[in-house]
Amino acid sequence: MDINGKAVLVTGGASGLGEATAVHLASLGARVAVLDVQLERAEAVAQRIGGIAIHCDVTDPDSASAAIDAAREVHGVARLLVNCAGGGAVRRVVGRDGPMPLEDFVKVLNLNLVGGFNMTRLAAAQMIAAEPDEQGERGLVMFTTSVAAFEGQIGQAAYTASKGGLASLTIQLAREFAQFGVRVMAIAPGIFETPLLGNLSDEVARSLADGIPFPRRLGRSQEFAELVGHVAANRYLNGEMIRIDGAVRLTPR
Numbered sequence: 720m721d722i723n724g725k726a727v728l729v730t731g732g733a734s735g736l737g738e739a740t741a742v743h744l745a746s747l748g749a750r751v752a753v754l755d756v757q758l759e760r761a762e763a764v765a766q767r768i769g770g771i772a773i774h775c776d777v778t779d780p781d782s783a784s785a786a787i788d789a790a791r792e793v794h795g796v797a798r799l800l801v802n803c804a805g806g807g808a809v810r811r812v813v814g815r816d817g818p819m820p821l822e823d824f825v826k827v828l829n830l831n832l833v834g835g836f837n838m839t840r841l842a843a844a845q846m847i848a849a850e851p852d853e854q855g856e857r858g859l860v861m862f863t864t865s866v867a868a869f870e871g872q873i874g875q876a877a878y879t880a881s882k883g884g885l886a887s888l889t890i891q892l893a894r895e896f897a898q899f900g901v902r903v904m905a906i907a908p909g910i911f912e913t914p915l916l917g918n919l920s921d922e923v924a925r926s927l928a929d930g931i932p933f934p935r936r937l938g939r940s941q942e943f944a945e946l947v948g949h950v951a952a953n954r955y956l957n958g959e960m961i962r963i964d965g966a967v968r969l970t971p972r
């Protein structure tokens with residue numbers, strides 16, 4: 720799709736990969752709604768790019784629905800949903816203090832998998848009801864998964880399962896939405912320099928970078944954002960997940 724002039728929703732757009740995506744898509748002429756639980760930070764991003772910021776908890780059906788409707792009021796129906804909201808916690812399934820509390824697992828599944836699905840079902844319903852473009856395309860949904868979907872590390876059970884769930888959904892949803900001209904794609908980042916990783920010491924950052932074949936450094940948010948722009952532009956990409964990781968393969972720990 721030609722992103723220029725299109726309405727776009729970026730969840731998790733207040734920080735990291737989502738923020739860079741919001742900025743990049745705006746530079747391509749998109750009308751961007753920055754959806755996040757961190758409203759102040761979302762507002763700062765929106766102000767920089769001439770977009771709008773809307774409070775949205777992706778896990779909450781009412782909040783998500785209200786945010787998508789509020790964005791439509793200003794920009795029209797969103798033709799691109801970029802799901803970047805997400806996160807995780809490190810905890811062994813059976814640690815020194817016994818089995819992981821079930822709610823720890825459910826919380827991460829709820830944020831990444833249920834949250835991504837929640838936004839998708841609501842945004843896709845509006846895309847499907849809208850007019851197609853001259854090539855029959857009505858919209859695009861993108862997930863941010865992780866290389867952890869394939870190489871889950873010790874302590875990442877919940878995160879791995881949640882990203883694996885999104886990875887599996889990509890082809891399923893692409894099939895289900897194909898008749899409406901809505902594509903579904905996923906991007907699996909390797910190790911990117913964002914607030915999610917916390918403030919890494921130089922030493923830790925260097926040791927992480929040493930495990931990445933080439934380029935021997937952490938990924939830059941801009942590189943992720945440019946891939947989002949390419950996936951939007953290239954209509955033949957559908958139902959697939961693209962790794963962007965400098966050829967890294969995560970080790971068990």
Ligand SMILES: NC(=O)c1ccc[n+]([C@@H]2O[C@H](COP(=O)([O-])OP(=O)(O)OC[C@H]3O[C@@H](n4cnc5c(N)ncnc54)[C@H](O)[C@@H]3O)[C@@H](O)[C@H]2O)c1
Binds near residue numbers: 805915
């Ligand atoms: N940084 C990496 O190395 C890396 C690697 C693989 C995958 N990812 C994935 O990329 C995505 C973005 O990560 P990031 O590194 O930019 O992290 P980040 O912490 O910088 O940004 C995540 C954003 O999501 C928002 N958010 C959290 N819960 C939310 C909710 N319930 N509703 C709405 N917004 C919510 C946060 O407020 C934050 O702005 C995540 O899904 C993460 O799992 C990141």
